Amino acid sequence: MLVLAGGHRGQILLSRRLQAELAREMTYTAARFGHVMFPENVYEPALKCAELLIDGVGKGWASRVYFSDNGSTAIEIALKMAFRKFCVDHETLLEFSEGRDEKKHITIKVLALRGSYHGDTLGAMEAQAPSPYTGFLQQPWYTGKGLFLDPPTDILFNGAWNLSLPEFFAEIAPEEYGTFSTRDEIFDKSRDTSTLATTYLAYVSKQLQEYSGNTQSAHVGALIIEPVIHGAGGMHMVDPLFQRVLVNECRNRKIPVIFDEVFTGFWRLGVETPAELLGCKPDIACYAKLMTGGMIPLAVTLATDALFDSFSGDPKLQALLHGHSYSAHAMGCATAAKAIEWFKDPETNHNIIPQGGILRELWDEELVQQISCHSAVQRVVVIGTLFALELKVDASNSRYASSYAKSLLQMLREDGIFMRPLGNVVYLMCGPCTSPEICRELLSKLYIRFGEFNRA
Structure with a gap:
């Protein structure tokens, strides 16, 4: 920082002036609204914030907003959503009936990338590979409930953008991927037809096949990635082609896709959402930090209608039982709405290019x-x-x-x-x-x- x-x-x-506007919005909202228990209620700040999110970072894919209070909790909610959707899509794995929600011998894990960071609550830590954040002194219960892959990364060194490949891609000759003249070339979707894309796909497919083949009781039930940039893991730029291949292969296998945009969302990477850079959409995405301009804690988990429908049913136990006393609290929602509007308006944010946003x-x-x-x-x-x-x-x-x-x-x-x-x-x-x-x-x-x- x-x-x-x-x-x-x-x-x-x-x-x-931005800080003053956000502070003014918080003060006005605090005077206007007391505490509102959000379940079965809606009120202006939450509705306005949700509309801006769905028409912004969630445009073209999201239709539902789940409010929480911090990025790590948003990730926990996303994991619950993804695992439920996976179970519904693969109904032979689970039987949903009163008093019997799961078969105890079945384990559902995540597919994630080494070097990623998804938060410090216990479930979020389990969704990331071993790291300084998951060591015994930090989390004695940690086991790492996932299939963790080493990602290729892009670096600028000696004036040129280069691709750095993990050891298992050592057989690939440098001339097959070479260097990039500009950073924009790294995100060019014409790379999707390259030999490297085929190699990535073969590797991902093999890893998933071997993982599911080793045991009949463990299943990859979600993909979770930090799009483009691994933040706390060392500020590495993950090759967007590799992440795009991952997303597409998981879609083919009906594995829900989570984008952890807590760090990277809201123009952190120059665009409103890094999904624009990747050229693919998630099923679930998490946001916090810049969403409120850094002024007050608030987080959201966005999801599709299909995710929402997987929690529908008569028994209440089938609902998403995840609650916060201060879910969608008024000051946070109002501040987020003001910050989002400020960032995307060329009149207030002189860095925004109006034509492309x-x-x-x-x-x-x-x-x-x-x-x-x-x-x-x-x-x-x-x-x-x-x-x-x-x-x-x-x-x-x-x-x-x-x-x-x-x-x-x-x-x-x-x-x-x-x-x-x-x-x-x-x-x-x-x-x-x-x-x-x-x-x-x-x-x-x-x-x-x-x-x-x-x-x-």
């Missing part, structure tokens, strides 16, 4: 290239409001607990830049309304400090 002190008075005033490029391309060529840098990822880099270190010092970047961060604090590292990965995040001039100033200070960091 970052805080920038000083400079660019006009842009800072614009950011303060995307953000203009915020990070100076020349400086980004220079940083990617620096001798201290292993890789760079830059997209939307995110700039991240990994410092070159030996393997033993590259984990989350690494303090290698400490001296660099202390130097940057002298410049008014406060960052939280992920081990030897440091990153800058601006807001959707931050001017490119401020982003350039941040990169300039970072680049200058590299010289002192190398000498230290």
